[in-house]
Amino acid sequence: MVALILFGSFFLLLFLNIPIALSLGMSSIITLLYEKLPLSMVPSNMYSSTSKFVLLAIPFFIFGGNIMAEGGISERLINFCRSLVGHKRSGMALVCVIVSCFFAAISGSGPATVAALGMIIIPAMVQAGYDKASGTALMSTAGAIGIIIPPSITFVIYGSITGTSVGSLFASGIVPGILMGVLLVVAMMWVSRKRELQLLPKATWKERWESFKDAFWGLMMPVIILGGIYGGIFTPTEAAAVSAIYGLFVGLFIYKTITFKDVPRILADSVSQTAVVMFIVGTASLFAWILTVTGLAAQASNVLISVSSGNKYIFLLIVNIILLIAGCFIDANSACYILVPILVPVATALGINPIHLGCIMIVNMAIGMVTPPVGVNLYVGCGIAKISLKEISIAVLPFIVASIAALLLTTYVPIISMFLPNLLG
Structure with a gap:
């Protein structure tokens, strides 16, 4: 009965279009009242x-990402990638995915990646001969890499x-x-195989060097964050603070694309x-606490063990x-x-590394960002490209298939996700 009240009220509130955070909190309170807690x-x-x-x-990663987005880093990254691969047949698709991976390492957010890059990349893909719906679908799916490539806010939450x-x-x-990005490019090559694509002229090495110098300070941000963490210089939390200060310094004094007058507005947006x-974190943790104290999490874990017959695959x-x-x-x-709370105890009992499970979960959630009806990246992409949700929902299917292929490889070939953690200790 407790499960019916908790999940029934939650999905009813979602059906009534109540925001997820409020739905989690209100269903939790209803269950507390029922259980007389x-x-x-x-x-x-x-x-x-x-x-x-x-x-x-x-907050530090969000602030740092907002600063770098405001500072014109997206245009510089796009120009640099264009100079490298823009002359190839699938050059703009490559640019879309490569820049998404770089920007993901700055923003840590899928929707932010789509919003920051889509305004430039989607029109450029259309100009190059790609179908608008397919180009928007690729940008939306590539933007989802933002929660897989570090620093990722979702990984921080899973770790906490x-x-x-x-x-x-x-x-x-x-x-x-990176694997998902490669498979997305392959999917775009298949989708656009019969289209006449316009190729950019091949950039000279001088032009590539100039574009690299222009993008250098933006490219250094993930290097500083990840190098500092794995070099033992600072913790991930301290790295987030360093990224915010670094982004502020680059935006104010190097690129000079933001002023001190812009800082309060960017701070307000970040807050x-x-x-x-954090509101989602608070209400979701309350929901999870109820799952635990009422024994629902343990029951669900036992059901999973029973259904899987103890087979981890x-x-x-x-x-x-x-x-x-x-998702x-x-x-x-x-x-x-x-x-x-439901999955980790079972995974631990079956000998699955919680880091591997965490990566599987986040890749799944990345796919969820482009699956209707709540695929947030799709809505951002639709708003930028001015196309309907129906159009993009059809166009995104090949990219979802490619993403699921990456998911299955990550799931059943653990070395893909565990190689670097094991190497770095």
């Missing part, structure tokens, strides 16, 4: 879940829930993120975005199916809080 657990649980030191990385090293989680996402994320297949369905309806951060 003290309502004082609401503020205390939300406070304890959002006051973790590791979560300080979130499980106590897993955030640095190791960051490392686990690098190869799967607003952080508030949204069957379990991982079930996990992927559950996460792909969940159609809820955001990545909420999914972590709801599903991690």
